[in-house]
Amino acid sequence: MxxxxxxxxxxxxxxxxxxxxxxxxxxxxxxxxxxxxxxxxxxxxxxxxxxxxxxxxxxxxxxxxxxxxxxxxxxxxxxxxxxxxxxxxxxxxxxxxxxxxxxxxxxxxxxxxxxxxxxxxxxxxxxxxxxxxxxxxxxxxxxxxxxxxxxxxxxxxxxxxxxxxxxxxxxxxxxxxxxxxxxxxxxxxxxxxxxxxxxxxxxxxxxxxxxxxxxxxxxxxxxxxxxxxxxxxxxxxxxxxxxxxxxxxxxxxxxxxxxxxxxxxxxxxxxxxxxxxxxxxxxxxxxxxxxxxxxxxxxxxxxxxxxxxxxxxxxxxxxxxxxxxxxxxxxxxxxxxxxxxxxxxxxxxxxxxxxxxxxxxxxxxxxxxxxxxxxxxxxxxxxxxxxxxxxFGEYGVGACRKYGSIINSVLSLEQRIVKMDPDDQEEILRNPATGLCEVADYNQPGELLMKILNPEKIESSFQGYYGNKDATSKKVIRDVFKKGDAWFRSGDLLRMDQDQLLYFVDRLGDTFRWKSENVSASEVENELMGSNAILQSVVVGVQIPNHEGRAGFAVVEPKQGLDEQQVLDQIYNHVSTCLPKYAVPQFIKFGQIEASHNNKVPKNQYKKQKLPKGDSGSETVYWLNKTKYEELTNDSWARISNGQAKL
Known part of the structure; x- marks a missing residue:
């Protein structure tokens, strides 16, 4: 028996x-x-x-x-x-x-x-x-x-x-x-x-x-x-x-x-x-x-x-x-x-x-x-x-793709996870000798791509965005595994294990998810500028203990002649009227923003922001307490982390 x-x-x-x-x-x-x-x-x-x-x-x-x-x-x-x-x-x-x-x-x-x-x-x-x-x-x-x-x-x-x-x-x-x-x-x-x-x-x-x-x-x-x-x-x-x-x-x-x-x-x-x-x-x-x-x-x-x-x-x-x-x-x-x-x-x-x-x-x-x-x-x-x-049962916990050997064999021809540039995790790595991309190793995070069957007729596989050919074309990468091919870029990092199970890792680019909604960092940055209180801003999503998704974190460079509380008040008064609640930044830090050699702001450094006081333990960060930005103290951070204070 x-x-x-x-x-x-x-x-x-x-x-x-x-x-x-x-x-x-x-x-x-x-x-x-x-x-x-x-x-x-x-x-x-x-x-x-x-x-x-x-x-x-x-x-x-x-x-x-x-x-x-x-x-x-x-x-x-x-x-x-x-x-x-x-x-x-x-x-x-x-x-x-x-x-x-x-x-x-x-x-x-x-x-x-x-x-x-x-x-x-x-x-x-x-x-x-x-x-x-x-x-x-x-x-x-x-x-x-x-x-x-x-x-x-x-x-x-x-x-x-x-x-x-x-x-x-x-x-x-x-x-x-x-x-x-x-x-x-x-x-x-x-x-x-x-x-x-x-x-x-x-x-x-x-x-x-x-x-x-x-x-x-x-x-x-x-x-x-x-x-x-x-x-x-x-x-x-x-x-x-x-x-x-x-x-x-x-x-x-x-x-x-x-x-x-x-x-x-x-x-x-x-x-x-x-x-x-x-x-x-x-x-x-x-x-x-x-x-x-x-x-x-x-x-x-x-x-x-x-x-x-x-x-x-x-x-x-x-x-x-x-x-x-x-x-x-x-x-x-x-x-x-x-x-x-x-x-x-x-x-x-x-x-x-x-x-x-x-x-x-x-x-x-x-x-x-x-x-x-x-x-x-x-x-x-x-x-x-x-x-x-x-x-069901025990096998496949945590995975977002679980098929059998037959379908996995077919999908391996159409779905690939590619290696990312180690110096810039938002860029796909290309082999210096061939100029082509490389498939990621098992359990190595990489961007998920899907093959476009007819590179000359993209819309037959990827319909993209209505009336926006420029945004649609940016989601397509060409000359990936051979000259002339075309693949859809998911914009997300996934990894595959030895059993061909796929797991979601993180989002690429300027979008993060908060309160079950996708937030465009660029849109929030544009509205922050509309407050007429800052010279420039960077917005990213940061992880909060015991919270799903990423909360909006803004680094702002204030205009001269305004004290910090004036800047914070002007920002809140503006963004609270023109952004949905889930897109309003939950945290703000003041600082000087410098672009890299290619005129892009390297956002990865901000995504690693340590709260409440930064790596040094002496940074001042502000958080949105209902309708007003106030200093993020160790006590308020503890209340946020354990759910006593709601974001």
Whole structure:
């Protein structure tokens, strides 16, 4: 019996490591689903609308959307006999079947077409929180054939105007619950983009109208729904900070939507019996492309939380009957930092998937919340690269890519990690003799590259940024392993171990992640200059104990005639009005900034800033204590590190 048990365990371990069966089934699934998609593209039906419509016809009575809507006037939080706070009464569960929501989409499409004049050649922006309204707008625009642009509803001022301008938005539909930044920027929009129409929706009244079965419907004729689109054309625009400057509009192609649905959903075991809960913003690709699209494809239920709440997250998972939940690394630590609660295991969730779950808390997260599988992935909004690891048992903890020997052999031809210049870790190393790049050794961090199959037609593999050829071209490197080839630069450091497992290491360039958002250092630097208090600045992300991501750290060179507190006050007064909260620098240090011989500021030295007092122990650093920068003392640093003082 013991020998038999050992044999079974050995077989399971071998399958976990080599995944021959898993690879075979995945390849079979790819072929089975790719051929119909390619045929639809050839027939002028690249749009995901047809996929969604097919699910409606196959699963009309399946639950399509569940929304634990926070009550407008919630009762006081109850305390049970064991002293636990009970959050059930704080929400009203809204649900819609596929048929119900499809009919609402058609009724709203009629309104969009006839009352607002939306047509298939327009780019329409959505500024909306996580709720059915977002999905209603999105699917209605796909029905008509318009191109939706998903705005981050936190942005305002110049960045918001920029987002509307670069993709030629004609109309914006705004959720009343997140309308403040839009209203604060309305004067600037009207002045600089007078052709852009802003519509503040009355959500309650709109849903009352759409529930009326006597209202007319509109399903756009197939021949008006962008019949010339190829698989690499845009299905939606999702903004990313990129590595420099203002936000860029990443193109989410029809191919990406299809691959996210058919392949990613398959790997994460999303079926028509699945209920996927996301509290990640729908304006990000993680929620939009990796939760909504794969779930709608198979007839499952999309559950959306209006915003992430660590205290009520598992209650919402229980109320919606979620089988899958999404995370980013920060959310996992937030959940682990909460007090124990009965709902943390009183749920149906079997798989949690996302990116950024730290290896040191991986097992603790699974054990505490009774999660069977972790689906860690690596991807980026504009990236053609997507790596996945659905991890059960013990093998593959911490990895973002785990496939079997068959798929690894194929991917080794298309995905490479290359060595970095030891003197400049942001530059790829080229062999002095050949001028070509070199593959990194096992466990050596390097930049992840993906091969572009046709170097003469980049957009067929990498769609890049909408209307920004310069930014797109900067993500492509040529003459990598042979003359004439072209590869996509991920901008991230990864490493590969001897088992072909890939692990995320760090981000390159000027972007860092804070509060679950990408922050463009260049954009923050530009706004710091707008304070009219400094000569120049450098912004980097620095690691803080017990905090996910990197907090904004600015080194500023002040103008003469201003004392330090005046500079700090002018900086805060300016950046707090023109930057979203997550992008406002959390730490500031005064200093003289010197460029290197190539006129670039060597930022690596600042990324290694030691807090609270520098390497010498005598530096003065300031931190943002709510609404004022004040000196970072040893006591305040201790309070920040242990979570008593919040950044």
């Amino acid at each position: 013991e020998l038999a048990t050992a044999a079974v365990l050995g077989t399971q371990l071998l399958e976990a490591k080599y995944q021959v069966k898993g690879d075979f089934l995945l390849v079979q699934n790819i072929i089975r689903k790719a051929l119909p998609f390619l045929w639809n593209v050839k027939k002028g039906k690249a749009s995901y609308w047809y996929t969604y419509e097919k699910s409606v016809l196959k699963n009309p009575n399946n639950q399509c959307i569940a929304f634990p809507r926070p009550k407008a006037n919630p009762p006081p939080v109850r305390i049970d006999d064991s002293g636990y706070k009970i959050y059930d009464d704080q929400f009203e569960l809204e649900t819609y079947t596929y048929k119900q929501f499809y009919d609402m989409v058609l009724r709203f499409s009629f309104i969009l077409k006839n009352d607002y004049g939306v047509t298939g050649d327009q780019t329409i922006a959505i500024s909306c929180m996580n709720k059915p309204l977002f999905l209603l707008l999105w699917l209605s625009l796909w029905n008509i054939g318009a191109l939706p642009a998903f705005l981050n509803f936190n942005i305002k001022d110049k960045p918001l105007v920029h987002c509307l301008k670069i993709v030629n938005v004609s109309q914006v539909f705004v959720d009343p619950d997140c309308a403040t930044p839009m209203k604060e920027t309305e004067g600037m929009i009207n002045s600089e983009l007078p052709q852009v129409k802003l519509h503040y929706l009355n959500e309650k009244e709109l849903f009352r109208i759409l529930a009326d079965e006597s209202r007319p419907k509109y399903r756009a004729p197939d021949n008006t729904r962008r019949v010339n689109d190829q698989d690499h054309d845009a299905s939606a625009l999702i903004y990313t900070s990129g590595t420099t400057g203002l936000p860029k509009a990443g193109i989410m192609s029809w191919r990406k939507a299809f691959m996210a649905s058919a392949f990613f959903g398959y790997i994460m075991k999303i079926t028509k019996k699945s209920n996927v809960l996301t509290a990640m913003p729908l304006y990000h690709s993680t929620a939009a492309m990796l939760a909504v699209c794969p779930t709608l494809l198979v007839g499952g239920c999309v559950s959306v939380s209006q915003k992430f709440s660590a205290t009520s997250f598992w209650t919402q998972a229980k109320l919606t009957k979620a089988t899958h939940v999404q995370y980013v690394g920060e959310t996992c630590r937030y959940l682990l930092n909460t007090q124990p609660h009965p709902d943390q295991k009183n749920h149906l969730v079997k798989i949690a998937y996302g990116n950024g779950l730290r290896r040191d808390i991986w097992k603790e997260f699974k054990d505490r919340f009774n999660i069977k599988g972790i689906g860690e992935f690596y991807a980026a909004t504009e990236s053609p690269i997507a790596l996945t690891n659905l991890q």
